[in-house]
Amino acid sequence: MNPLPSTATAEPDARTAEPALAVEHLSVDVHTASGTVRAVHDVSFSVHKGRTLALLGESGCGKSMTALSIVGLLEPVAEVVGGSVKAGGTDVLTLSRRARRKLAGPVLSIVFQDALAALNPVQPVGRQLGEPFRIHHGLSRREAREKAIELMRIVGIPEPRARARSYPHQFSGGMRQRLLIAMAVALAPDVLLADEPTTALDVTVQAQIMRLLRDLRAERDMAVVLITHDLAVVAEHADDVVIMYAGNVVETGPVREVFAKPRHPYTKGLLDSVPERAEKGKPLPAVGGSPPELSAVPPGCVFQARCPLARERCADERPRLTATGPARAAACHFSEELTSV
Amino acid sequence: MTTFLRKRIVSSAIPLVVVVLGVFILARLTGNPVDLYLPLSATAEQRAAFSAEHGFDQPILVQLWDYLGQVVQLDFGESLRTGQPAAEMVLEAFPATLQLAAVTMLIAIVGAVLIGSLAAYRPNSLADRTSSFLSMTAASIPDFWFAIMGVLVFGVSLGILPTSGVTGGPEVWVLPIATLLIRPFGVLVQVVRGSMVAALSAPYVKVARGKGASEKRVVFGHALRNATMPVLTVAGDLTIGLVNGAVVVETIFGWPGIGKLMIDSILQRDFAVLQAAVLLTAVTIFLLNILIDVCYALLDARVRQAVPA
Amino acid sequence: MTATLERPDGTVAAPKRPPRWWLLLGKDKMAAVAAVVLGLVLLTALAGPLLLGDAATRQDLDASLRPPSFDHGITGLLGTDILGRSVLARLVEAAGTTLSVAMPAVLFSLVVGSAIGMWAGYHGGRRENIAMRVADVILSFPSLLLAVVVLYVFTPSVANIVFILALARIPIYLRTARAEAAELKSRLFVDAARTFGTASWPTIYRHILPIAMPTLLTVATLDFCFVMLSESSLSFLGIGIQPPDVSWGLMVAQGRQFLQTAWWIAVLPGVAIVLTTVSATILAAWVRLATDPAQRWRLTLPTSKRGKRRVTTEVTA
Ligand SMILES: Nc1ncnc2c1ncn2[C@@H]1O[C@H](COP(=O)(O)OP(=O)(O)OP(=O)(O)O)[C@@H](O)[C@H]1O
Numbered sequence: 022m023n024p025l026p027s028t029a030t031a032e033p034d035a036r037t038a039e040p041a042l043a044v045e046h047l048s049v050d051v052h053t054a055s056g057t058v059r060a061v062h063d064v065s066f067s068v069h070k071g072r073t074l075a076l077l078g079e080s081g082c083g084k085s086m087t088a089l090s091i092v093g094l095l096e097p098v099a100e101v102v103g104g105s106v107k108a109g110g111t112d113v114l115t116l117s118r119r120a121r122r123k124l125a126g127p128v129l130s131i132v133f134q135d136a137l138a139a140l141n142p143v144q145p146v147g148r149q150l151g152e153p154f155r156i157h158h159g160l161s162r163r164e165a166r167e168k169a170i171e172l173m174r175i176v177g178i179p180e181p182r183a184r185a186r187s188y189p190h191q192f193s194g195g196m197r198q199r200l201l202i203a204m205a206v207a208l209a210p211d212v213l214l215a216d217e218p219t220t221a222l223d224v225t226v227q228a229q230i231m232r233l234l235r236d237l238r239a240e241r242d243m244a245v246v247l248i249t250h251d252l253a254v255v256a257e258h259a260d261d262v263v264i265m266y267a268g269n270v271v272e273t274g275p276v277r278e279v280f281a282k283p284r285h286p287y288t289k290g291l292l293d294s295v296p297e298r299a300e301k302g303k304p305l306p307a308v309g310g311s312p313p314e315l316s317a318v319p320p321g322c323v324f325q326a327r328c329p330l331a332r333e334r335c336a337d338e339r340p341r342l343t344a345t346g347p348a349r350a351a352a353c354h355f356s357e358e359l360t361s362v
Numbered sequence: 363m364t365t366f367l368r369k370r371i372v373s374s375a376i377p378l379v380v381v382v383l384g385v386f387i388l389a390r391l392t393g394n395p396v397d398l399y400l401p402l403s404a405t406a407e408q409r410a411a412f413s414a415e416h417g418f419d420q421p422i423l424v425q426l427w428d429y430l431g432q433v434v435q436l437d438f439g440e441s442l443r444t445g446q447p448a449a450e451m452v453l454e455a456f457p458a459t460l461q462l463a464a465v466t467m468l469i470a471i472v473g474a475v476l477i478g479s480l481a482a483y484r485p486n487s488l489a490d491r492t493s494s495f496l497s498m499t500a501a502s503i504p505d506f507w508f509a510i511m512g513v514l515v516f517g518v519s520l521g522i523l524p525t526s527g528v529t530g531g532p533e534v535w536v537l538p539i540a541t542l543l544i545r546p547f548g549v550l551v552q553v554v555r556g557s558m559v560a561a562l563s564a565p566y567v568k569v570a571r572g573k574g575a576s577e578k579r580v581v582f583g584h585a586l587r588n589a590t591m592p593v594l595t596v597a598g599d600l601t602i603g604l605v606n607g608a609v610v611v612e613t614i615f616g617w618p619g620i621g622k623l624m625i626d627s628i629l630q631r632d633f634a635v636l637q638a639a640v641l642l643t644a645v646t647i648f649l650l651n652i653l654i655d656v657c658y659a660l661l662d663a664r665v666r667q668a669v670p671a
Numbered sequence: 672m673t674a675t676l677e678r679p680d681g682t683v684a685a686p687k688r689p690p691r692w693w694l695l696l697g698k699d700k701m702a703a704v705a706a707v708v709l710g711l712v713l714l715t716a717l718a719g720p721l722l723l724g725d726a727a728t729r730q731d732l733d734a735s736l737r738p739p740s741f742d743h744g745i746t747g748l749l750g751t752d753i754l755g756r757s758v759l760a761r762l763v764e765a766a767g768t769t770l771s772v773a774m775p776a777v778l779f780s781l782v783v784g785s786a787i788g789m790w791a792g793y794h795g796g797r798r799e800n801i802a803m804r805v806a807d808v809i810l811s812f813p814s815l816l817l818a819v820v821v822l823y824v825f826t827p828s829v830a831n832i833v834f835i836l837a838l839a840r841i842p843i844y845l846r847t848a849r850a851e852a853a854e855l856k857s858r859l860f861v862d863a864a865r866t867f868g869t870a871s872w873p874t875i876y877r878h879i880l881p882i883a884m885p886t887l888l889t890v891a892t893l894d895f896c897f898v899m900l901s902e903s904s905l906s907f908l909g910i911g912i913q914p915p916d917v918s919w920g921l922m923v924a925q926g927r928q929f930l931q932t933a934w935w936i937a938v939l940p941g942v943a944i945v946l947t948t949v950s951a952t953i954l955a956a957w958v959r960l961a962t963d964p965a966q967r968w969r970l971t972l973p974t975s976k977r978g979k980r981r982v983t984t985e986v987t988a
């Protein structure tokens with residue numbers, strides 16, 4: 022289909038190398054009680070090692086669905102119906118279950134939002150942290166335990182040796198998130214997906230967790246996909262951004278450029294509604310109105326109902342994601358009209 | 363852990379005491395045994411003498427006090443019917459009930475965990491729907507009717523299984539166990555399935571899969587243990603039901619268990635035997651409850667450390 | 672201008688109604704069949720006696736122990752018992768008895784148990800403790816023993832049987848309602864209602880009951896089955912419904928001695944019990960799914976295709 026500019030990078034060397042993760046034309050259907058809806062539609066992006074790509078969008082726009090289809094953890098109601106997910110060159114969607122399991126941990130890894138629910142309540146955390154080593158490296162229980170303690174030290178858990186025997190409910194929210202991150206980075210994955218890793222935490226802890234993620238990214242040379250609805254987090258921690266709306270990518274490109282000169286009315290609306298651009302810890306500000314129900318996405322532009330620039334063409338024809346710069350693209354018929362702003 | 367257990371012991375002891383006292387009082391509400399044990403022609407003096415001999419002429423609280431005094435000395439009185447010591451009769455009947463209960467629950471739990479997990483693993487699959495339908499049916503069949511059908515088919519028509527009695531080879535166990543098994547099994551399959559479905563869709567299972575865990579590891583290492591708690595609760599309740607006596611099975615198959623003994627004792631106003639039987643089952647149930655609580659605590663650190671409401 | 676622009680903001684996102692329940696029921700064939708069976712049983716219990724008159728009690732010793740056949744009109748369809756009474760007519764009559772025991776018992780325990788449970792959960796503390804201990808005691812009481820005693824002291828009337836069955840099941844609702852209420856209490860809207868000085872009952876009625884209701888109703892549907900089975904067990908053991916009244920359990924007991932000569936007397940009432948209780952269980956399971964938003968999707972999953980797809984992935988693995 023339409024040629025997509027690589028969302029990665031300003032640096033030339035990273036651009037020539039193969040991306041650690043390349044998602045192309047990914048579509049996901051959800052079978053609901055009232056019929057099948059498209060939750061993710063033709064989503065494409067790519068990330069290189071050592072860089073962070075932010076998936077930004079309002080609640081329900083399909084960010085988690087995208088992440089879960091990449092790591093193969095979709096609920097049975099949801100189904101990937103098209104596209105490819107290339108990690109290190111191979112399309113993981115075509116792999117058998119077993120082959121995919123081999124990649125889960127050393128290649129692709131994910132951190133969830135609710136760390137309390139994401140940790141098994143009846144196992145000591147040390148055992149859970151050691152599990153990747155037992156699964157992929159065949160270590161003994163004792164060896165895995167040592168690795169787990171080492172990981173806990175790395176992510177900043179005090180007294181890791183003693184705490185390895187504790188259970189998840191005995192940790193604070195921030196500590197739990199650290200544990201979850203430790204588990205995800207245990208095998209130094211090529212790609213780390215972090216699904217709103219700080220939403221449940223208070224602002225100071227959020228900052229610590231984000232710093233931890235950044236340090237780990239540099240140290241382990243990972244590509245990070247950061248899912249969030251916090252503009253400030255994107256501005257501060259991401260290199261590139263993919264902005265999603267109702268299951269579709271509406272704009273993508275390097276964060277600095279996109280935020281400085283948005284080429285999509287939705288992006289612009291988001292940015293305009295933030296009083297201080299880089300105010301920390303605030304959720305995504307509201308653009309007037311709310312996104313369409315997935316079962317009632319209009320035939321034309323997905324954003325038309327809330328778009329100040331909408332006109333007749335927008336109702337009839339869905340805009341394609343088209344290049345608006347060397348590494349940028351937006352899905353709007355009238356994106357040039359925003360350049361002057 | 364000890365605080366937790368101490369609290370649970372206290373709260374489980376309350377029902378134990380209330381049940382024993384309640385049965386004592388309720389039994390006496392059914393009337394004076396003298397009406398049953400002396401002929402209609404008995405004189406007023408004979409009646410008074412009978413009542414006095416067994417203490418039935420005393421106010422109920424005095425009777426209770428005397429009874430407790432005897433129980434402390436491990437004297438449980440004698441049967442009005444047979445004159446045998448009540449403790450002896452009860453201890454003869456109880457093993458039969460316990461054996462049935464133990465074998466039944468063992469089969470039910472093992473079978474239900476296997477089938478329920480299998481069903482939960484692929485919700486809505488053919489295997490799941492089949493096992494759901496069968497387990498719901500099993501849980502809904504009246505045991506007395508099932509037993510009669512078993513007798514009709516295997517005992518009468520085919521003649522391959524004995525229809526009553528406890529003497530003989532392992533075949534005497536088949537129909538009683540099958541009858542007892544059917545409901546607990548059906549119920550447990552559904553409970554296992556339900557809690558396994560919940561556990562398998564929990565975020566920590568997703569995380570385990572995200573670590574590349576094999577399905578075996580996911581099911582047995584992560585989900586099953588979390589799914590055990592509700593199963594344990596229901597299995598405990600079902601076991602308690604069995605310990606209280608499987609009256610229907612004991613009646614139909616002539617199995618000399620504690621349930622039939624209790625019912626017979628009350629119909630005959632054989633209070634000493636009734637009380638001894640209730641005391642024994644209540645203590646067993648008390649111990650069973652403690653055992654279940656210990657299992658809870660071992661399974662889940664949150665239970666160990668929390669102070670129960 | 673296009674319609675989309677004239678549309679005010681809010682309307683686009685108007686929340687979609689959940690699908691109507693009968694549509695969901697239609698999609699689950701097993702549940703639909705169960706609902707029909709239960710409806711028929713109810714209809715039979717209500718209208719049957721009117722149609723069959725006194726056929727259930729009319730004795731005809733010449734017609735004793737006739738096997739089921741088409742030769743003796745509608746009353747002879749399912750055979751006769753030792754006194755020559757029509758088994759079909761007695762089954763119909765017994766349907767009424769069974770329902771008139773099970774439904775009031777379930778309703779009574781539902782109302783009393785839920786009320787106490789919500790009250791206990793709402794107030795917490797000592798009241799909650801006492802209610803829970805009482806529930807423990809009732810649950811650990813050998814209920815058959817209780818039944819025998821009550822039926823011995825009083826008479827084994829339908830009302831007493833209802834009372835015993837209801838009493839024995841109260842703890843189930845009490846525990847469920849308490850758990851729901853205790854959880855809901857902690858949520859904001861109840862706190863707000865409380866700080867405005869509303870009395871506890873109106874708050875429970877207005878804020879807790881509507882949310883706890885679906886769960887309680889599901890429990891009740893399932894419990895209907897349990898109560899029916901208990902009634903038939905009691906009747907079978909001779910401490911439930913007494914002749915000349917008739918219930919399915921009692922019919923099985925009466926037919927037991929003719930097992931070898933006239934199987935239909937004991938077998939058919941059992942079939943009636945099984946059909947009804949299995950239907951109730953299936954419907955209860957369906958209600959539980961349909962009222963749980965997190966589970967409802969299971970009812971709509973395209974099952975066969977999904978099953979196949981998974982199997983193939985497994986094979987390639
Ligand atoms: N189990 C499900 N059944 C039906 N619809 C679902 C289900 N899970 C997700 N969806 C729908 O899929 C869409 C995408 O959901 P997703 O979880 O990816 O959103 P999100 O962008 O991650 O939102 P959030 O920021 O709230 O996490 C949502 O509109 C949601 O309604």
Ligand code: SF4
Nearest residue numbers: 322325328335353354
């Ligand atoms: S295509 Fe039209 S409706 Fe969509 S964003 Fe652009 S201007 Fe707005």
Ligand SMILES: [Mg+2]
Nearest residue numbers: 084085086216
């Ligand atoms: Mg999400």
